[in-house]
Amino acid sequence: MSPSPALQLQEVHKSFGPTPIIRGVTLDVVAGERHAVIGPNGAGKSTLFNIVSGRFPPTRGTVRLKGTDITGQPPFEINRRGLSRSFQVTNIFPRLSVHENVRCSVLWSLRYRYSLWHRVDRLRDVEDRTERILAQINLSARQDVPAGVLTYAEQRALEIGITIAGGADVILLDEPTAGMSHSETEYAVELIRGLSGGKTLVIVEHDMGVVFNLADRISVLVYGEIIATDTPDRIRANRAVQDAYLGTEHH
Amino acid sequence: MMDGRPSAAVSVPLAGVAARRGRRAWPWLLAAAGLCVLPLVPGLDSNFVRSLVSQMGIAAVFALSFNMLLGQTGLLSFGHAVYFGLGGYVAIHGMRLINAGLPIPIPLVPLFGAAGGLFFGVLIGSVTTKRAGTVFAMITLGLGELVVAASLMLTRFFGGEEGITANRTRAPHLFGLTFASQLEVYYLIAFWAFLSVALMSAFTRTPLGRMCNAVRDNPERAEFVGYNPQRVRLLAFAVSAMFAGVAGGLHAVNYEIVAAEALGAARSGAVLLMAFVGGIGSFFGPILGAMVITWLQVSLSDYTTAWQLYFGILFIIIVLFAPGGLAWLIALHLPLARARMLHTVLPGYLAALAPALVMVLGGSLLLEINYRLATKPELGTRMSLFWVAMDVSRPWPWIAGLAMLAGGFYAFRRSWALVAAGWHAASERMREDGAP
């Protein structure tokens, strides 16, 4: 018996005004796999992430997270059900310290919620998890700096740190290595590989090196439709994919 | 500060970044001891001082509750006096019930204020916090007007222009406290003000308090780490309204009367002034602002009827040139003080002070003449300003005012170079010493 999919999209459509962006996406992401979504610019990859994470609802279709229908739920509800995402354009709390950025993401999952009767700096479990995450993203030394003054690469690392700190088991990363140098990218890939152990990872990425290095399975999104979902080797060999996407990259 | 001068372009420092510093208890103990001893110190043991400090305490609680919204949650309210006033009304009605025989001692009356503030905070906040940013500001203004209009219509609860009165001495006397003397009232207010400040300080370190900062900075990201920003805003609003209600309750005990002005636009503007002058970027800034503005309100209104105009000018100057308020100015000088280098910038300040005084004197001379002529034309053109008798139908007072204003301004601008030079020297030296 195959494990139930961590994420299940059924006939998802999204139009902005009269313009269809997502045109009927059906996709199962198996629990525990690392799944990459690739496709040319404007294919609708970020829109797909926005629908799944609740930033806006789909026009049609359903999204299920670990079997529960989450279609049209607000982002915080979806996050509480165990899905967390990062952003393509860095989206952090610029005036809070690095430490606090991570801590904000820890609080809800450790059930402190809107508490008025705990003192955050005395919460052992919060402190432990925050420090662990900071160590993992290699920002322990910079934890008291306002996040807004970090370097670009550091902010990208923090972005990932905030995304995983809540302990979600389904992680969506939107172009985590965008704008990084070669060595920074290599570091980021190792970071992501380390952090995603035991979790379900969906990643949008343009860097084919990263994709083929990291992903267990790849889906190719072209003009709002998934034209193929398969293992990296078979995607590489797929004619339709080559014609529509990969081929154009290698000319 | 890189260019070595106190530039206004330095972004407003905000509460939260340095929240992980170790916290010490001694400033709190010192403040508590100070509040206990203050009204007994020879020279300060007059009823005037006790009453002034009482007013400062009430204003400080109110200003801090306001900054819980503005500085911490990023919500600018133009109608915060609504919760002060409604808390005050609930408290004064509570006092009337006590007068009528309800067995509750007077020191617990501020709790009525807290309950009133909390109740109306939740009620009205559930509407206002649906939006954030600029729209929130506009909505609070509209709702403030709504409550003022309602208060003038529902005279049974609000008592119209005359307000509602009660008697704080006709109550169960706990430990023999009758609250007939200003000293006893002072201690009551000092106790509640201290407790409120401590609780509001503790609030900033709760999970909710920290998430207020997060929602202020980036409400969208807060949604993606599991928090509903609208809920965070509503809770912050309710807690803030509760403390505003405490301040209103203290006001009720202090004056034994609450009238429509307690919830009006003028008081909402005053609390904004206090918080901003003190500095919305630090926790203690609004307390400082509340003390300074209360003192100015009490003292300036003795000398001039145009004090509101001066407040307006002060406010604009702070917004334009020191948006971080007094707390920011102090924070700017702390590193210098620690490095024992205040003396390098002092000459520049002294050089700027003299022309600044001339400028202020000239400006206020012109303002006073105008104000007097416009608001009290029946008193004629002869007047005594700054202890000098003058006849303003002649040109000399005007020329003198204009000359002082213009000359002072020119010299002030020139003296600024000295201030900049002082800062430059100080920052150079600090860099050499490797000081932080």
Next chain:
Amino acid sequence: MLELVIFSTLNGVVYGLLLFMLSSGLTLIFSMMGVLNFAHASMFMLGAYFSYQVGKLVGFWPALVLAPLLVGLIGAGVERYGLRHVHRHGHVPELLFTFGLAYLIEEIVVMGWGRNPIENRVPATLDFPLFTLFTTSYPAYKAFMMAVSIGMFVALYLVLKRTRIGLIIQAALTHPSTVAMLGHNVPQVFMRVFAAGTALAALAGVIGGFALLTTPNMAAALGPIVFVVVVIGGLGSLGGALIASLAIGIMQTFAVALDVSLLDLLRHAGVAIGRESALFELASIKIAQAAPMIPYVLLVLMLIVRPKGLLGTRET
């Protein structure tokens, strides 16, 4: 009854158009610059006072043009030397700056003209009854007010539709972020829009000064209502502002004319509320008395039903 309905409608439309003259300028400035000009109603007030002062020197008709121009110049100065300076600190300091300015202008007006209302009289050329219906005559100046505001909208419409800057403003209304991409001389465009917006407010002040009492607190009285109009219409929407202005204008005018209370209505329906009842006071308020609250009650209702406003699309 018909008489009441006709005249209340006419008066309501005049008042509504006046509100729209204010809210349209506010909307334009907000859409372009992201600044909510708290001092907008103060510019309206300055328009009223300036037209009175200038009118005493050169007569009403030149003042109708000169006063808005003067206030527009002041607006340009405020943008150039004030707003531009605080802009880098963000929107809250901008809002606070205009808030302080509104406060200051009120005090300056007190200093210039005293606390009491000035006698801002309708010029003789407009001071006659235009027509008489039943027993009530309609004053010519109200028709003039209507003509000026409608004339202003036509001009505004043409500018928006037919000129380059109009296209830029339209783009800004729908896509605020595009203004930043306009490239050259954005500050110049900002200054002009701000000046034009304040001049519009002042023009409204010139003609509104007749209908409303010209006192130093007229700005404080009208400002919140204009804000309510903008929120109800939907921030950044001129069409929404127009609908909300007319709706509030007409509703308030009708309410003022209704000298009945809930108590009276209930009595007609055969329900009596005793003097001792807690509801007695609430129910005995005449609708006319409650008229000033109408805009704010509408605001609350709108926020509950549709927080974005009638035609609003923007969140903040």
